[in-house]
Amino acid sequence: MKKIAGSILLIMLFASTLPAQKPELTVPLRFDQYYTLDQAYEALRALNKAYPQLTTLEAVGKSEEGRPIMAMTVNNPKTGAPLDKPGIYVDGNMHGNEIQGGDISLYLLDYVLDGYGKNPEVTQLVDRTCFYVVPVVNVDGRYHFFADANSPDSNRTLRIPIDDDKDGLIDEDPPDDLDGDGNICEMRKKDPFGAFRTDPEDPRLMVRIKPGEKGEWTRLGDEGLDNDGDGQVNEDGPGYVDANRTWGFDWAPPYVQSGSGEYPFSGVGVKALAEWTMTKANIAFVWSFHNNGGMILRGPSRKGLGEYPAQDVAVYDYLGKQGERIIPGYRYLLSWKDLYTTYGDSGEWATQTLGAYFYCAEVFQGESEAFKGVSERPEPGSRREEAVRDIFSEGITERERIKFSDNVVQGELYKPWKPFKHPEYGDIEIGGWVKMSSRLGAPFMIKDLVHRNAMAVLFSAKNVPEVSLEVTEVKAIGANLFRVRTRLANPKAMPTMSYLAQKNNLYPKDMLKVSGAKVVAGGLLVDPYRDQVVYKKYRPELQFLVVPGFGKVEHQFLIEGKGEVTLRYESRHGGKLAKTVKLE
Ligand SMILES: [Ca+2]
Ligand SMILES: [Ca+2]
Ligand SMILES: [Ca+2]
Ligand SMILES: [Ca+2]
Ligand SMILES: [Zn+2]
Numbered sequence: 001m002k003k004i005a006g007s008i009l010l011i012m013l014f015a016s017t018l019p020a021q022k023p024e025l026t027v028p029l030r031f032d033q034y035y036t037l038d039q040a041y042e043a044l045r046a047l048n049k050a051y052p053q054l055t056t057l058e059a060v061g062k063s064e065e066g067r068p069i070m071a072m073t074v075n076n077p078k079t080g081a082p083l084d085k086p087g088i089y090v091d092g093n094m095h096g097n098e099i100q101g102g103d104i105s106l107y108l109l110d111y112v113l114d115g116y117g118k119n120p121e122v123t124q125l126v127d128r129t130c131f132y133v134v135p136v137v138n139v140d141g142r143y144h145f146f147a148d149a150n151s152p153d154s155n156r157t158l159r160i161p162i163d164d165d166k167d168g169l170i171d172e173d174p175p176d177d178l179d180g181d182g183n184i185c186e187m188r189k190k191d192p193f194g195a196f197r198t199d200p201e202d203p204r205l206m207v208r209i210k211p212g213e214k215g216e217w218t219r220l221g222d223e224g225l226d227n228d229g230d231g232q233v234n235e236d237g238p239g240y241v242d243a244n245r246t247w248g249f250d251w252a253p254p255y256v257q258s259g260s261g262e263y264p265f266s267g268v269g270v271k272a273l274a275e276w277t278m279t280k281a282n283i284a285f286v287w288s289f290h291n292n293g294g295m296i297l298r299g300p301s302r303k304g305l306g307e308y309p310a311q312d313v314a315v316y317d318y319l320g321k322q323g324e325r326i327i328p329g330y331r332y333l334l335s336w337k338d339l340y341t342t343y344g345d346s347g348e349w350a351t352q353t354l355g356a357y358f359y360c361a362e363v364f365q366g367e368s369e370a371f372k373g374v375s376e377r378p379e380p381g382s383r384r385e386e387a388v389r390d391i392f393s394e395g396i397t398e399r400e401r402i403k404f405s406d407n408v409v410q411g412e413l414y415k416p417w418k419p420f421k422h423p424e425y426g427d428i429e430i431g432g433w434v435k436m437s438s439r440l441g442a443p444f445m446i447k448d449l450v451h452r453n454a455m456a457v458l459f460s461a462k463n464v465p466e467v468s469l470e471v472t473e474v475k476a477i478g479a480n481l482f483r484v485r486t487r488l489a490n491p492k493a494m495p496t497m498s499y500l501a502q503k504n505n506l507y508p509k510d511m512l513k514v515s516g517a518k519v520v521a522g523g524l525l526v527d528p529y530r531d532q533v534v535y536k537k538y539r540p541e542l543q544f545l546v547v548p549g550f551g552k553v554e555h556q557f558l559i560e561g562k563g564e565v566t567l568r569y570e571s572r573h574g575g576k577l578a579k580t581v582k583l584e
Contacts, residue, residue: 024042024046025039025042025043025045025046026046026050027046027047027050027051027110027113027114028110028114029043029046029047029106029107029110031103031106031107031446031447031450032443032444032446032447033443033446034099034100034102034103034436034440034443034446035102035103035106036142036143036146036147037067037136037139037142037143037146038143040102040103040106040135040136040142041070043106043110044057044070044072044106044109044135045057047072047106047109047110047113048072050113051113051116053076053077054074054075054076054113054116054126055072055073055074055109055113056072056073056075057070057071057072058070058071058073059071060134060272060273060276061268061269061271061272061273061275061276062268062269062272063138063139063140063158063159063267063268063269064140064158064159064160064267064268064269065140065143065159067139067140067143068139069134069136069137069139069269069272069273070134070135070136071132071133071134071276072109072131072132072133072134072135073130073131073132073133074109074112074113074126074130074131074133075130075131076116076126076127079127079128080575080576082130082280082282083130083280083281083282084282084575084576085128085129085130085282085575086128086129086130086282086284086285086464086465086466086573086574086575087129087130087131087132087280087282087283087284087285087464087573088129088130088131088132088283088284088285088287088457088460088461088464089131089132089133089134089277089280089283089285089286089287089350089356090105090108090131090132090133090134090286090287090288090289090457091105091133091134091135091137091273091286091287091288091289091346092104092105092134092135092136092137092288092289092290093135093136093137093138093141093142093289094137094138094243094244094288094290094346095138095141095156095157095242095243095244095290095291096138096140096141096142096144096145096155096156096157097141097145097150097152097153097154097155097156097439098156098289098290098291098292098439099142099145099440100289100291100363100364100440100441100446100449100450100453101135101136101288101289101290101291101363102135102136102142103135103446103450104289104363104449104450104453104454104457105133105134105135105136105289106135106450107450107451107454108131108133108450108454108457108458109131109133109135111451111454111458112125112126112131112458121462122458125458125461125462128466128575129461129464130282131461132277132280132283134273137243137269137270137273138156138157138158138243138269139269140158140159141155141156141157141158141159141243144159144238145435149175149176149177149181149182149183149184149435150183150184150435151175151183151184151185151222151223151433151435152433152434152435152436152437152438152439152440153438153439154175154184154222154237155238156242157238157239157240157241157242157243157259158239158241158242158243158246158266158267158269158270159238159239160239160240160241160261160266160267161238161239162239162240162241163236164235164236164237164240165230165232165235165236167228167230167236169228169236170236171236171237171238171239172227172228172236173224173226173227173228173230173232173233173234173235173236173237174224174227174234174236174237174238175222175223175224175234175237176223176224176225176227176234177223178223178224178225178420178422178430179223179418179420179430181415182435183223183415183434183435184222184223184224184435185222185223185415185430185431185432185433185434186219186220186221186222186223186430186431186432186433187219187220187221187222187223187224187420187422187425187428187429187430188206188217188218188219188220188417188428188429188431189217189218189220189425189426189427189428189429190216190217190427191215191216191217191218192214192215192216193215193218194209194215194216194217194218194219195208195209195215195218195219196208196209196215196216196217196218196219197209197213197214197215197216197217198216198217199398199399201399202398202399202402204402204414204416204417204431205398205399205402206219220233220425220428221233221234222234223430225422225423225424226424233424240258240259241259241260241261241266241267242258242259242260242261243267243269243270244290244342244345244346245257245258245259245260245261245342245343245344245345246259246260246261246264246265246266246267246270246344247264247265247270247274247344247345247346247348247349248264248265248274248344248349248353249344249348249349249352249353250301250302250305250343250344250348250352251263251264251343251344252343252344256343257342257343257344260343260344264344274349277350277354278353278354281507281572282572282573282575283350283354283356283573284356284357284464284465284494284573285356285357285358285460285461285463285464285494286346286347286350286354286356286357286358286359287358287359287360287361287456287457287460288346288347288350288358288359288360288361289360289361289363289453290360290361290362290363291362291363291364291439291440292362292363292364292365292366292439293362293364293365294327294329294330294331294362294363294364294365294367295330295331295332295333295338295339295360295361295362296320296323296324296327296330296331296332296333296359296360296361296456297332297333297334297335297338297339297347297359297360297361297362298316298320298332298333298334298335298358298359298360299334299335299336299347299348299351299358300335300336300348300351301335301336301341301342301343301345301347301348302336302341302342302343302348303336303337303341305348305352308351308499308500309498309499309500309503310499311495311499311548311549312357312498312499312500315357315463315493315494315495315498315549316357316359317332318463318493319357319359319459319460319463319493320332320359322456322459323359323361323456323459323460326452326455326456326459327361327452327453327455327456328452329365329367329368330361330365335347335360339362345360346360347360351498351500352500352504352506353506354506355497355498355500355501355506355507355572355573356498356573357460357494357498359460361453361456363449363453364439364440364441364449366396366401366438367396368441368445369396369400369401369404369405369408369413369441369442370396370400370401370404371400371401371403371404371407371408372400401413401438402414405437408442409442409444412434412436412442413433413434413436413437413438413442414431414432414433414434414437415430415431415432415433415434416431417429417430417431417432418430418431462492463492463493463494463549464492464494464573465490465492465494465495465496465547465549465571465573465574465575466490466491466492467488467489467490467496467547467569467571467574467575467577468488468489468490468577469486469487469488469567469569469577469578469579470486470487470488470489470579471484471485471486471567471579471581472485472486472487472528472554473485474581474582474583476583476584477558480560480561480562481520481558481559481560482558482559482560482583483556483557483558483559484514484556484557484558484559484565484567484581484583485525485528485554485555485556485557486512486554486555486556486557486567486579487552487553487554488510488512488545488547488552488553488554488555488569489547489551489552490547490548490549490550490551490552490574491550492549492550493549493550494549494573495546495547495548495549495551496510496546496547496571496572496573496574497509497510497546497571497572497573502546507572508544508572509544509545509546510544510545510546510547510569510570510571510572510574511542511543511544511545511568511569511570511571512542512543512545512555512567512568512569513541513542513543513567513568513569513570514541514542514557514559514565514566514567515541515565515566515568516563516564516565516566516580517559517560517561517562517563517565517583518559518560518561519540519541519557519558519559519560520540520558520559520560521535521540521557521558522535522536522540522541522543522555522556522557522558523535523536523540523543523555523556524536524543524545524553524554524555524556525554525555525556528554533556540557541557543555547571547574559583561583562583562584563582563583564580564581564582564583565580565581565583566578566579566580567579567580567581
């Protein structure tokens with residue numbers, strides 16, 4: 001009796017203490033489910049707590065609904081200040097429903113921090129570069145995507161109230177979760193004049209009728225009511241300013257680019273983020289994660305902007321093709337040409353304002369949720385195979401996807417149709433794909449997705465410039481006159497300034513400066529073997545230059561005097577270096 005009473009007491013004690021102890025996230029982080037916004041921020045705090053020397057966590061600004069947009073900087077202060085190293089900027093979840101980008105960003109952070117000091121490649125990369133990571137750009141979007149009923153496609157935009165139907169009321173008729181299951185599914189009604197009939201292969205699905213066939217169903221769109229009684233259903237949902245169409249470079253008004261907002265940087269959070277990135281002059285390379293389709297996109301995002309300089313395209317091709325290998329099935333594409341035209345997106349801001357290299361990854365391929373055995377798969381190179389690899393995965397039929405749901409995740413992605421009494425439509429049915437389907441891979445595949453995408457980022461990150469400064473010659477060529485030759489070399493793919501940034505004079509070029517003695521002449525050493533030098537006319541002690549990718553640039557200085565001279569190299573994207581030599 002006593003024993004039992006004791007254990008009851010113990011259980012009561014546990015019961016009373018348990019709720020107070022909020023389970024804290026620990027590192028290394030887990031990637032077996034998607035993080036909600038609160039969990040993502042808890043994960044950032046856990047990383048910051050576990051790696052205080054290497055990380056800084058700060059809010060770059062606040063969203064429309066007042067949520068902080070958090071950025072984590074990874075930098076080893078022992079190897080220099082952030083701005084003195086090449087910067088790598090990564091963000092995700094600019095669209096509220098495209099949540100994988102947040103998880104990829106967290107994985108990237110977790111991977112490099114956990115690997116620091118263990119893995120030599122990671123350690124070296126962290127020591128010579130600086131990572132800026134903003135896992136969730138559209139923080140209200142991520143919050144509401146999990147907290148509210150949604151469809152896979154809803155809740156993309158910023159929470160800027162807009163009167164979509166111009167009736168004087170704002171956001172008055174959003175979709176409604178009529179059956180209270182947390183999903184905005186689809187509504188359909190029996191209708192002999194409908195454009196759809198039951199799919200003979202799977203009675204849960206519908207197929208469009210062919211000319212002359214009898215209809216059976218009318219699709220009524222997203223689950224919902226006519227909340228304001230204006231005769232239209234779900235015509236004015238929350239917001240509609242697209243976080244990736246309101247950036248300040250090549251912005252266009254909404255009649256040209258829908259969702260762009262009334263003016264550039266309509267979103268307070270996006271504006272704050274843009275201003276924050278402008279303080280990070282070292283950002284050499286940007287990677288932004290969206291979904292979906294399995295694409296690694298480069299700009300330009302509009303044909304009219306003109307193709308990027310050929311040397312930049314060569315950098316994109318090299319890194320993009322490597323990305324295709326690291327993430328099998330993904331395709332490296334040109335956004336305006338292979339996808340669609342956009343105005344005012346973050347990519348063109350990054351390339352044409354920051355002067356960085358930029359990729360947008362559209363993560364997740366429908367193909368990974370197809371349902372075909374090896375022998376049933378289309379022949380490589382066949383038209384069917386091309387269709388399967390279509391950028392919007394239209395080649396993956398609903399029939400395959402529903403079998404994937406049935407057999408690989410036990411029906412979790414699709415809700416069977418159920419009758420519902422609708423106040424406006426009468427007897428209808430509600431069913432279809434759930435919120436966590438279609439654009440988000442099933443949770444058991446998250447680890448593969450986040451790892452491969454993060455590794456594609458790391459390959460590019462390793463290819464930010466890595467400049468070395470070498471004095472190749474100090475030679476007395478006369479009384480009190482010395483010839484000094486220098487070599488700035490870069491074994492990585494990215495130059496210290498993109499060719500687009502050079503073409504448009506976005507910011508000053510790299511500088512190589514000699515101090516400590518009088519420089520009589522100085523210039524570019526075009527050919528060290530045949531002594532060909534292009535001397536600079538004024539201030540020869542200061543040279544402007546760019547160190548190309550996989551290349552070098554050499555200079556020659558004629559210096560009068562004796563003793564020590566210092567050569568200083570300074571670059572926005574290539575870091576800072578100094579070397580002292582003795583003239584003797
Ligand atoms: Ca309205
Ligand atoms: Ca529902
Ligand atoms: Ca309405
Ligand atoms: Ca509604
Ligand atoms: Zn997107």
